Amino acid sequence: MRFLLIEDNQKLSSAVAERLHLDGHAVDCADTLNAASACIAVADYDLILLDIMLPDGDGRDFLEQHRQAKNRTPIIVTTARSAVSDRVGLLDLGADDYITKPFDFSELEARCRAVLRRQGGAADNNKSFCGTVLDSAAAELRFADKQVSLRNRELRLMEVFFAAPGQIFSKSHLLDRLFSFAEDVSENAIEVYVGRLRKRLDGADITIETVRGLGYRMVAA
Amino acid sequence: MTPQGSIRRRLFFQLAGVAAVLSLTFFFVVRSVAERAAEGTQDEILAASATAIADSLRSENGGVTLDLPYSALSMLGSVSEDRVFYRVTADGKTLTGYDDLPLPTGGRQTGQTIVETLTYRGDELRAVSVLRPLGSFSAQQDVVVTVAQTREGLEAISRRITATATAVGGGFFLLATALSLWAARTALAPLERLTGAVTRRGPKDLRPVDAIAPAELVPLVTALNGFMSRLRASLLRTEDFIAEAAHRVRTPLATVRAQAEVTHRKLNKPEHKQAIREMIRAIDESSRSAGQMLDHAMVTFRTDSMDRDALDLSALTRETCSQLVPTADLKDISITTDCGPDPVPFEGDRILLQAALLNILDNAIKYSPADSHISVSLRTREDLILSVADEGRGFDDLDLPRLANRYQRGSNTGDIVGSGLGLTIASDVAGAHGGRLIIAQNPKGVGACVSLVLPH
Numbered sequence: 251m252r253f254l255l256i257e258d259n260q261k262l263s264s265a266v267a268e269r270l271h272l273d274g275h276a277v278d279c280a281d282t283l284n285a286a287s288a289c290i291a292v293a294d295y296d297l298i299l300l301d302i303m304l305p306d307g308d309g310r311d312f313l314e315q316h317r318q319a320k321n322r323t324p325i326i327v328t329t330a331r332s333a334v335s336d337r338v339g340l341l342d343l344g345a346d347d348y349i350t351k352p353f354d355f356s357e358l359e360a361r362c363r364a365v366l367r368r369q370g371g372a373a374d375n376n377k378s379f380c381g382t383v384l385d386s387a388a389a390e391l392r393f394a395d396k397q398v399s400l401r402n403r404e405l406r407l408m409e410v411f412f413a414a415p416g417q418i419f420s421k422s423h424l425l426d427r428l429f430s431f432a433e434d435v436s437e438n439a440i441e442v443y444v445g446r447l448r449k450r451l452d453g454a455d456i457t458i459e460t461v462r463g464l465g466y467r468m469v470a471a
Numbered sequence: 472m473t474p475q476g477s478i479r480r481r482l483f484f485q486l487a488g489v490a491a492v493l494s495l496t497f498f499f500v501v502r503s504v505a506e507r508a509a510e511g512t513q514d515e516i517l518a519a520s521a522t523a524i525a526d527s528l529r530s531e532n533g534g535v536t537l538d539l540p541y542s543a544l545s546m547l548g549s550v551s552e553d554r555v556f557y558r559v560t561a562d563g564k565t566l567t568g569y570d571d572l573p574l575p576t577g578g579r580q581t582g583q584t585i586v587e588t589l590t591y592r593g594d595e596l597r598a599v600s601v602l603r604p605l606g607s608f609s610a611q612q613d614v615v616v617t618v619a620q621t622r623e624g625l626e627a628i629s630r631r632i633t634a635t636a637t638a639v640g641g642g643f644f645l646l647a648t649a650l651s652l653w654a655a656r657t658a659l660a661p662l663e664r665l666t667g668a669v670t671r672r673g674p675k676d677l678r679p680v681d682a683i684a685p686a687e688l689v690p691l692v693t694a695l696n697g698f699m700s701r702l703r704a705s706l707l708r709t710e711d712f713i714a715e716a717a718h719r720v721r722t723p724l725a726t727v728r729a730q731a732e733v734t735h736r737k738l739n740k741p742e743h744k745q746a747i748r749e750m751i752r753a754i755d756e757s758s759r760s761a762g763q764m765l766d767h768a769m770v771t772f773r774t775d776s777m778d779r780d781a782l783d784l785s786a787l788t789r790e791t792c793s794q795l796v797p798t799a800d801l802k803d804i805s806i807t808t809d810c811g812p813d814p815v816p817f818e819g820d821r822i823l824l825q826a827a828l829l830n831i832l833d834n835a836i837k838y839s840p841a842d843s844h845i846s847v848s849l850r851t852r853e854d855l856i857l858s859v860a861d862e863g864r865g866f867d868d869l870d871l872p873r874l875a876n877r878y879q880r881g882s883n884t885g886d887i888v889g890s891g892l893g894l895t896i897a898s899d900v901a902g903a904h905g906g907r908l909i910i911a912q913n914p915k916g917v918g919a920c921v922s923l924v925l926p927h
Contacts (some may be wrong), residue, residue: 265726268730268733334769351725352727352755354728357801401802431748
């Protein structure tokens with residue numbers, strides 16, 4: 251996905267950009283509302299992350315202008331405030347969602363996904379490998395004449411494999427991608443989810459293979 | 472604050488007291504003046520009668536003769552029906568009249584008129600005596616003419632006057648009391664108008680009071696307006712301060728957290744990863760506590776001045792739940808809302824109710840295991856019951872009453888991040904709407920069930 255990150259704190263903005271890169275997203279950073287408008291003029295974004303307090307204006311004004319210009323790019327507001335009253339005001343102004351700093355990136359991703367799903371999905375949301383299509387927006391796998399819906403964690407795990415077919419992912423890497431930092435889980439938990447995916451893929455031309463001592467990879471059956 | 476006395480009562484009693492003193496004074500003055508006037512009239516007639524008798528005394532051949540004029544006694548009868556006594560003595564010897572009527576006890580200068588009150592035959596008499604020297608210089612005799620009259624008529628007059636004075640004085644007192652009541656009420660009317668103007672406005676209204684006030688109340692109103700403007704400035708400053716503080720603390724925390732996640736991803740050694748994991752948990756904990764403290768401060772501030780909007784509790788519930796669906800999704804937790812098909816009208820504060828529900832749901836998600844289910848239901852009984860039931864670890868029975876207290880967490884929270892304010896916020900919001908928070912075990916088996924009970 252392509253993000254526009256509007257944030258005046260340079261350190262935060264570069265850390266967030268780097269973190270989003272790790273999951274394979276492209277991020278442009280704008281530190282003022284003017285810079286943001288310039289970015290929007292020349293590029294299309296899947297999502298805009300907007301801070302409220304900016305040096306050259308209030309993010310709320312940007313939000314209103316954005317909506318008046320009939321720009322459909324979803325906006326998720328990131329703010330340091332957390333009062334419910336702010337949240338209500340922002341949603342009324344046309345924000346698609348709201349996340350408070352500091353944020354959990356898996357939650358941010360989940361919110362982005364939900365917003366995009368409400369909008370009908372980003373264009374390049376479908377990935378395919380050996381005749382099997384992963385539709386992230388609909389959270390389903392399509393192969394042969396079957397449609398298999400996935401639960402959230404199954405989908406995220408499937409996305410990791412589809413991003414790099416044939417690549418081996420270690421259990422600990424998959425653990426990091428699947429579980430939040432608040433959860434204490436053992437590496438065995440991954441086996442459970444891999445087992446579920448294998449069941450879902452029953453009948454497809456692809457399978458998830460255990461590479462002894464290294465991890466898992468997705469290969470053609 | 473317990474009121475100390477009442478200005479109206481004090482004013483009324485003071486005015487009524489003055490009226491009572493004036494009425495009594497009036498009564499005594501009128502009575503004494505009237506009685507003295509009546510007494511004076513009797514004395515003058517008695518003196519005239521005695522003088523007339525004295526004038527008719529003749530000295531003949533060394534003796535004294537008296538031709539008692541009838542008119543002298545008859546004029547006494549014209550005043551009242553009182554009995555009349557008289558006595559004429561020459562050198563102590565009774566010439567005519569009642570010889571046991573006492574002689575005047577005062578001085579014995581000739582030509583003098585002596586007025587006395589004395590008791591005779593069991594009656595009180597008013598007696599006037601006239602001393603006259605009679606005869607030639609060599610054979611002078613001192614003649615004393617005493618005319619006395621009982622005082623029954625006078626007493627009757629006195630009683631009449633007393634009755635009249637009492638009636639007039641009492642009437643005056645009653646009238647003055649009524650006027651005092653009216654005066655006390657009228658004098659305090661501006662104060663009551665001002666009190667009304669201040670009481671009628673909601674606690675949210677911090678505009679200056681512009682009620683028309685009399686000169687004596689202007690300093691009070693000025694002081695009140697001063698306080699209000701200071702309070703308003705202080706509240707605005709506090710809100711700004713909280714927002715600014717949150718911004719200052721949370722922005723660097725967000726930087727640290729993002730960098731920690733990046734580092735975590737890049738590290739390979741499990742012990743290093745574990746260290747970063749602990750760091751991120753600590754960041755989450757502080758950010759969560761800060762968030763809940765802000766929410767709690769907001770709730771406390773708002774419950775004093777809450778809105779009473781007409782809401783659809785059903786729509787509000789669905790909307791609030793949908794906000795947390797992505798968070799629940801991360802753990803494959805499904806949230807179902809069962810609010811019935813119809814709108815559920817309720818008068819309350821939308822922001823407070825959302826804060827309460829968000830905190831309850833957030834708790835439920837936090838304590839629920841992966842692949843579980845949270846069901847939110849809204850039922851209309853005598854009260855509106857908004858319940859959130861999860862399949863988490865539930866509550867230990869002993870904790871139930873304690874959990875809604877500030878900063879108290881359950882005994883089985885384990886390693887889950889929390890500040891212990893979530894249920895306090897929900898409980899405060901329920902209280903502000905006249906309802907309560909019920910914390911119980913999930914009736915369907917494992918897990919907890921937290922309900923907001925709101926009266927219609």
